[in-house]
Amino acid sequence: MRIKRWIATGAVAIATVGALNTLPASAGRPYNPADQSLRNLGLRHDLYIGTAVDMAALNDAADPRYRELVASQFSTVTAENVMKWESLEPTRGTYDWAPADELLAFAKQNNQRVRGHVLVWQNQLPGWLTTGVEDGSISTEQLRDILRNHITTVVKHFKGRIWQWDVVNEAVSDPWDSPSTLHYKGFWAQHLGPDYIADAFRWARAADPKALLFYNDYNIEAFGSGDPADDKTQFVYDMAKNLLAQRVPIDGVGSQGHLGTQYGNYDTLQVAAALKKFAGLGLATAFTEVDVRSQLTEAVRNGDSNEINPRLQASAANYSVLLQACLADRHCLSFTVWGFTDKHSWVPDWFGNEGMANIYDENYQPKRAYHLMKADLIYAGPPYVLPRIAQKPRR
Ligand code: G3I
Numbered sequence: 001m002r003i004k005r006w007i008a009t010g011a012v013a014i015a016t017v018g019a020l021n022t023l024p025a026s027a028g029r030p031y032n033p034a035d036q037s038l039r040n041l042g043l044r045h046d047l048y049i050g051t052a053v054d055m056a057a058l059n060d061a062a063d064p065r066y067r068e069l070v071a072s073q074f075s076t077v078t079a080e081n082v083m084k085w086e087s088l089e090p091t092r093g094t095y096d097w098a099p100a101d102e103l104l105a106f107a108k109q110n111n112q113r114v115r116g117h118v119l120v121w122q123n124q125l126p127g128w129l130t131t132g133v134e135d136g137s138i139s140t141e142q143l144r145d146i147l148r149n150h151i152t153t154v155v156k157h158f159k160g161r162i163w164q165w166d167v168v169n170e171a172v173s174d175p176w177d178s179p180s181t182l183h184y185k186g187f188w189a190q191h192l193g194p195d196y197i198a199d200a201f202r203w204a205r206a207a208d209p210k211a212l213l214f215y216n217d218y219n220i221e222a223f224g225s226g227d228p229a230d231d232k233t234q235f236v237y238d239m240a241k242n243l244l245a246q247r248v249p250i251d252g253v254g255s256q257g258h259l260g261t262q263y264g265n266y267d268t269l270q271v272a273a274a275l276k277k278f279a280g281l282g283l284a285t286a287f288t289e290v291d292v293r294s295q296l297t298e299a300v301r302n303g304d305s306n307e308i309n310p311r312l313q314a315s316a317a318n319y320s321v322l323l324q325a326c327l328a329d330r331h332c333l334s335f336t337v338w339g340f341t342d343k344h345s346w347v348p349d350w351f352g353n354e355g356m357a358n359i360y361d362e363n364y365q366p367k368r369a370y371h372l373m374k375a376d377l378i379y380a381g382p383p384y385v386l387p388r389i390a391q392k393p394r395r
Pocket of ligand 1 (some may be wrong): 080123124169256289306346350
């Protein structure tokens with residue numbers, strides 16, 4: 001009886017979301033009790049479960065399991081790399097839409113929503129742009145025009161097909177940067193000043209009035225001291241509040257969720273409190289890049305279960321903390337993992353001696369983290385977990 005009521009409540013909210021949005025809705029599929037996939041279990045709460053997609057892996061005919069799992073387990077996808085500026089416009093003025101369009105076609109075929117990643121970021125910029133700025137052949141005035149043109153061209157190209165755009169990514173420094181007082185960092189702030197953030201949201205809105213526009217960053221899972229000089233979550237909160245006060249069309253804040261088992265991290269209540277505080281500004285939230293890595297000690301590499309098991313458990317517990325917090329906040333719209341298998345993960349490439357960050361192992365066996373996510377989705381419900389509240393794009 002109780003379960004029936006959940007399903008019914010979910011179905012009503014799902015119908016509302018569908019009506020507000022012209023995008024293909026995985027939620028259009030009714031919840032099917034026989035289907036224990038993450039995407040289907042997420043439907044009970046109207047929560048979209050997503051993954052970043054590596055296009056090379058998706059197209060690898062020798063690795064069909066990757067494609068099968070992207071389709072069967074997830075209701076939203078994010079391009080891991082192919083929507084970044086260096087991929088879309090490797091040569092000035094010549095756009096290569098093919099890989100991103102291919103992902104969008106895959107998403108449509110599989111009834112998945114798409115998170116657009118990313119419009120403005122200091123990494124993976126094309127060489128012609130960074131070199132042009134360095135050698136002075138691109139002036140500040142021209143750089144601003146180039147950014148406006150990029151946002152407008154890209155958002156218009158994908159118009160109507162993107163649910164959430166990461167408009168600005170990782171604009172805020174970390175305490176280990178210099179100076180250690182938190183500040184706007186990187187290429188764009190350096191050359192255009194921090195006003196590029198408000199501009200970017202306005203240009204994105206003008207190009208697609210219906211997509212939800214997000215600011216996206218890491219290390220903003222929970223509040224710390226409350227001092228924006230050293231608390232990145234507070235800095236981002238103040239930034240969002242300030243943008244809203246200027247009537248900038250920001251609709252959400254994406255918390256990436258790149259965690260490591262060697263750190264203290266957070267508990268569910270701390271993370272839920274942070275999401276609630278952002279929701280208090282009238283913003284949607286989402287976990288956008290979740291993975292929980294571990295150090296690969298010699299013993300781990302040698303298969304020592306005394307070292308492997310605690311890492312698997314700690315990783316699972318951290319996934320669960322973020323997922324439970326998201327479930328608990330009705331404005332948390334999606335939970336995306338940054339790749340789902342240890343076979344295709346940015347972590348070992350980036351950190352060298354860290355890995356085991358994903359919910360499936362290298363042989364596509366679901367890990368403890370996968371099962372815990374599943375349990376969280378199954379055993380959650382009223383009164384603490386209720387269907388999502390759809391976010392309307394801010395004008
Ligand atoms: O495309 C080239 C390929 O031509 C070349 O042969 C190969 C050799 O190394 O490199 C390829 O480029 C790599 C690219 O991924 C595409 O695979 C880069 O070296 C590599 O650095 C790049 O890493 C990506 C990273 O962003 C770069 O910033 C990761 O795959 C991607 O997962 C990661 O994603 C970011 C999010 O966008 C933002 N938040 C943090 C997250 C993790 O760093």
